[in-house]
Amino acid sequence: MPDAVIIGAGYAGMSAAALLSHAGRKVVVLEESERVGGRARSFRDEEGYLREYGAHSHRLAHKGIANEVFKRLGEEIDFLPESKDGKLIFRGRLWERPEGPIGFLKTPLLSIRARLVLLALFAKIKKTDPADWYHRTLLDFYRASFRNPEVEAFLPFLGMTIMCPDPNKVSAGEVIDFLKRVLAAGVGVGEPRGGSAGIFQTLSRHIDRGGEIHLRERAEKIIIENRRVTGVKTGRAIYPAPVVLFAAGLPLIADLLDQTLLPAAVEKYAKNIEHSSGLVIDFITNRPVTGIRSGILGVDVPIWARFQSSADPLFAPAGKYLSTWGIMLPWHFDGDASVVAGAEQKMKSVISAVFPDFLPAVVDERKMVATVMNGNVLTPAQSKPNRPDVECPGIEGLYFIGDTVRGDGCSGDISFSSAMKAADRILSDRKP
Numbered sequence: 422m423p424d425a426v427i428i429g430a431g432y433a434g435m436s437a438a439a440l441l442s443h444a445g446r447k448v449v450v451l452e453e454s455e456r457v458g459g460r461a462r463s464f465r466d467e468e469g470y471l472r473e474y475g476a477h478s479h480r481l482a483h484k485g486i487a488n489e490v491f492k493r494l495g496e497e498i499d500f501l502p503e504s505k506d507g508k509l510i511f512r513g514r515l516w517e518r519p520e521g522p523i524g525f526l527k528t529p530l531l532s533i534r535a536r537l538v539l540l541a542l543f544a545k546i547k548k549t550d551p552a553d554w555y556h557r558t559l560l561d562f563y564r565a566s567f568r569n570p571e572v573e574a575f576l577p578f579l580g581m582t583i584m585c586p587d588p589n590k591v592s593a594g595e596v597i598d599f600l601k602r603v604l605a606a607g608v609g610v611g612e613p614r615g616g617s618a619g620i621f622q623t624l625s626r627h628i629d630r631g632g633e634i635h636l637r638e639r640a641e642k643i644i645i646e647n648r649r650v651t652g653v654k655t656g657r658a659i660y661p662a663p664v665v666l667f668a669a670g671l672p673l674i675a676d677l678l679d680q681t682l683l684p685a686a687v688e689k690y691a692k693n694i695e696h697s698s699g700l701v702i703d704f705i706t707n708r709p710v711t712g713i714r715s716g717i718l719g720v721d722v723p724i725w726a727r728f729q730s731s732a733d734p735l736f737a738p739a740g741k742y743l744s745t746w747g748i749m750l751p752w753h754f755d756g757d758a759s760v761v762a763g764a765e766q767k768m769k770s771v772i773s774a775v776f777p778d779f780l781p782a783v784v785d786e787r788k789m790v791a792t793v794m795n796g797n798v799l800t801p802a803q804s805k806p807n808r809p810d811v812e813c814p815g816i817e818g819l820y821f822i823g824d825t826v827r828g829d830g831c832s833g834d835i836s837f838s839s840a841m842k843a844a845d846r847i848l849s850d851r852k853p
């Protein structure tokens with residue numbers, strides 16, 4: 422009998438499985454799709470392109486949360502060398518991305534007066550405890566001390582760092598927490614060499630030592646007897662286990678559990694999670710368009726981009742160049758194709774403005790609507806203190822992990838961090 426069954430093979434499920442395996446526990450990972458990776462899946466296609474579900478970077482690179490999981494496994498993520506040529510798109514132009522407070526003091530992006538206000542805002546962020554601001558928005562935080570229209574127009578950039586550009590919706594505590602970490606670490610993001618594929622290869626290698634990964638096997642029911650987990654049922658088998666980690670995203674939990682067993686607060690939270698969506702386009706050209714290696718972020722348009730091939734030739738076959746651009750779709754996007762077409766038009770008009778030679782050079786493009794950019798957008802209601810804990814109250818042996826629960830950081834970091842938290846508790850509470 423395995424020590425734990427893990428449902429879902431994204432960042433969270435694979436990290437928890439690798440950590441438990443590394444500690445000598447026997448694990449079984451169940452994944453309904455044909456490959457591991459979840460929303461960060463990454464594989465080489467038959468034409469030789471590295472296909473990523475969006476472009477995935479890791480905040481704070483080697484000092485970040487994803488690398489912490491790797492360190493616990495005795496590994497390091499193989500990050501590309503840091504290149505300090507990040508850019509911002511603001512008012513239809515491309516600007517050097519300022520580095521740290523001094524960079525913001527010098528940037529020609531804003532008037533001198535606005536730069537001084539922005540520096541004062543950073544100083545305030547530095548001495549604020551995020552815990553005091555999780556329940557309020559970034560705009561509330563800013564307006565509590567400042568009034569400057571130029572800086573207010575710049576706030577979406579701060580929200581965009583945690584993928585929620587609307588200052589009137591993003592939790593101030595989440596932004597403060599992230600910016601404090603960046604200021605302390607002195608590094609931005611790290612790009613794993615060869616995309617996310619390498620991350621999952623390493624995690625799989627650790628799991629394979631004593632555990633199993635079952636692809637194309639969908640968990641149908643978490644079996645519970647006397648408020649204690651006893652196993653998982655799939656279409657193929659029943660896997661008895663004293664511990665189950667649900668890593669498939671909280672909105673799906675009600676499909677696998679008898680509703681009367683789920684704590685009311687968790688059920689209510691899971692049902693009401695607000696997601697965000699984005700349109701992502703991979704562009705292929707026959708020649709390099711620019712030598713920019715770092716990411717590009719929009720300030721007044723919620724856009725992000727990376728010329729993958731400039732930084733890492735592994736992304737495309739010889740003679741081809743891949744770049745990935747994304748744009749956030751409107752709040753509560755409901756799948757309307759005309760909204761996607763409008764977003765694509767907006768993205769392309771921004772690209773034309775900042776790289777006039779780019780679109781005429783494109784020989785192929787692949788579009789993808791990523792309906793869930795963030796498992797849950799970091800609004801005050803979905804900020805860290807309000808997300809469910811990794812341990813399910815009232816059901817012995819059931820753990821929730823992933824970017825919809827109470828991990829640290831934002832986006833994928835929540836998945837890595839919640840996996841570490843759950844693994845720590847399982848290893849300390851349950852001796853083999």
Ligand SMILES: Cc1cc2nc3c(=O)[nH]c(=O)nc-3n(C[C@H](O)[C@H](O)[C@H](O)COP(=O)(O)OP(=O)(O)OC[C@H]3O[C@@H](n4cnc5c(N)ncnc54)[C@H](O)[C@@H]3O)c2cc1C
Nearest residue numbers: 429431432433453459460475477478640669823824832833
């Ligand atoms: C386009 C895009 C770009 C992004 N960029 C970044 C970035 O640069 N940095 C960052 O940190 N984050 C980024 N994110 C967010 C990041 O991808 C997610 O936060 C992270 O991948 C979530 O991992 P997870 O393990 O929590 O969940 P998921 O990746 O969603 O994994 C859940 C898994 O469970 C499986 N599953 C579901 N139901 C069942 C079932 N019943 N039985 C078995 N298996 C099941 C699913 O198939 C899936 O594989 C991005 C997201 C997108 C969409």
